[in-house]
Structure formats: structure tokens, C-alpha cells
Amino acid sequence: MELEDLYALIPQLQCNPGCTRCCVEFGVPSMVPAEAERLDRFLQMHGIEKRYAKGTTCPYVDEQGCIVYPVRPLICRLYGNSPNYLCTVGARPIYLLSEDEEAEIFHFYYTYFAAK
Ligand code: SF4
Ligand code: SF4
Numbered sequence: 001m002e003l004e005d006l007y008a009l010i011p012q013l014q015c016n017p018g019c020t021r022c023c024v025e026f027g028v029p030s031m032v033p034a035e036a037e038r039l040d041r042f043l044q045m046h047g048i049e050k051r052y053a054k055g056t057t058c059p060y061v062d063e064q065g066c067i068v069y070p071v072r073p074l075i076c077r078l079y080g081n082s083p084n085y086l087c088t089v090g091a092r093p094i095y096l097l098s099e100d101e102e103a104e105i106f107h108f109y110y111t112y113f114a115a116k
Helices: 005-009 021-025 031-046 074-078 099-112
Strands: none
Touching: 005 031, 005 074, 005 099, 074 099
């Protein structure tokens, strides 16, 4: 299983236009080593310096939104799409994952990627 295969299990959430609230409120997203490596490669390819969080704000959000969107980690993709990570401003996907589906995604995530 590749990270993209896992990400494909998560529905697409249409965020409220211009909203970056979760990126501003929840700090640096957690990520497994495989995601951190992808992020580092993306930063190098695009000539972006590695950034560090200030307070609760993710270092990769700006006025336009996420500047590392193609390689954002699982938790950013899951946010708003599963019962334990509901969007606090009410955005909902067409299809909300069930608790079992959410648990299965985390199971795959930690089984296949946490130790790499
Ligand atoms: S998930 Fe919700 S809080 Fe986060 S950017 Fe989208 S609309 Fe805003
Ligand atoms: S990586 Fe992108 S989507 Fe995730 S919290 Fe940071 S700015 Fe938001």
C-alpha cells in the first residue's frame, strides 16, 4: 500500500471558501516519517524553506490556504471527513466516514507507514 492508496479512502471535503481555521488553530499537523520525507522533497522541489510553527498556526498556511496542499499529511485530509474530526465551522463531505472506516484508515496508517 502507498500513501496515495490510503488517502484515496478519504472523501473530498469542500471547505467553506477562504476558510483556513483548522490550519490556524491546530498547529503543526502530525505526520509519519514517509509523509515528512514527501513534504521535504516537495519543499526542496519548490524552493521553499522548511518552516516552524508559531503558536497554534501551521507554518504552511498563508492567506491563500495550504502551500503544501499536494503533500499535506493524512490528518489534514481526514479533518472534516470523519466522526472524530468534524469541522468546527460545519463543512461536511457528501459522505461522512463511519467510526469503523476511520479506525480502519488509522490501522492501515500505523501498520504500513508509522515505522518507515
Ligand atoms: S475543514 Fe472546516 S475549518 Fe478546516 S478549512 Fe475546511 S471549512 Fe475551514
Ligand atoms: S499542512 Fe496544509 S492542510 Fe495541513 S494544517 Fe498545514 S496548511 Fe493546513
